[in-house]
Amino acid sequence: MTRAAVMGAGSWGTAFAKVLAEAGTETTIWARRPEVALALDTEHQNPFYLPGVQLPPVRATDDHRVALDGADLVVLAVPSQSLRANLDRWKGDIGADATLLSLCKGIETGTLLRMSQVIAEVTGAEPGRIAVLSGPNLAHEIVQRQPAATVIACSDAERAGAAQRAIATGYFRPYTNSDVIGAEIGGACKNVIAIACGIASGMGLGDNSVASLITRGLAEIMRLGVALGAQPVTLAGLAGVGDLVATCTSPLSRNRSFGHVLGAGGSMQVAQEATNGQVAEGVKSCTSVRALAAAHQVEMPLTDAVHRVCHEGLSVNEAVGSLLGRRIKPE
Structure with missing residues (x-):
């Protein structure tokens, strides 16, 4: 029987632990904050990130050694830019043959490494x-058991299958895939495009504008993914188009909300407050994705515009103007 440690007790880490437990997998959650761990362990609730949601009985702890003890599936559910520092603390307690399953979506600032590359380098x-x-x-x-599908990408088909079985439920359907690069590029870039779609929505622009941003955003993602060795079919599937559409259109998306x-005219600080202190990954990822694209000579104008709005003081009106003013060309 698989024993899972979910390292991170934010909204997605908590929801994923619920999926694991309801799939019959023995699950322990590690929380950075003792008060979060206590609430999860004693009340089976996470009032800080998923208030009102009753969880199945799972163990919780703020001691990573307790969480990792005996775990053969280690689920990494921390913000992408903190993954390296956390793994440095955890690596000595991770089982020598444990599968490391990343839920982190981003490109590391500075190194421009994908999350799987960070995991390999540190551990x-x-x-x-x-x-x-x-x-x-x-x-x-997910916590409401609304039907959803996902992709587990791994170069080892046997490990992918084992992880698939550990999370499969009547409402959560996992597929396997060998294209790790495609899954990671889709996951990192969609957060950036979601910020662009949120900006359009906040400006009062309609569905045509948002649909255009999603489609051109997908073109950017595919260009970068293919340049890095991803398979286009991956980016046309759940890990690409599926994740992109959900993140760009749902008010539940932190990046879109940001x-x-x-x-709507709010500042970066106000936007951060609107996400209840939770990380909008695209804010940092836009810079690293932009740099990665430049290193591979890939044109990503939407990503560039989001970076300039978030980090260089470009107004949203100027950003729209710069995008619309680009030269016309074949699709």
């Missing part, structure tokens, strides 16, 4: 031990 794990999960998986819908505040 020394072989690529076949590292899996990535990505798909249209909004935590607040962008919406900016589009």
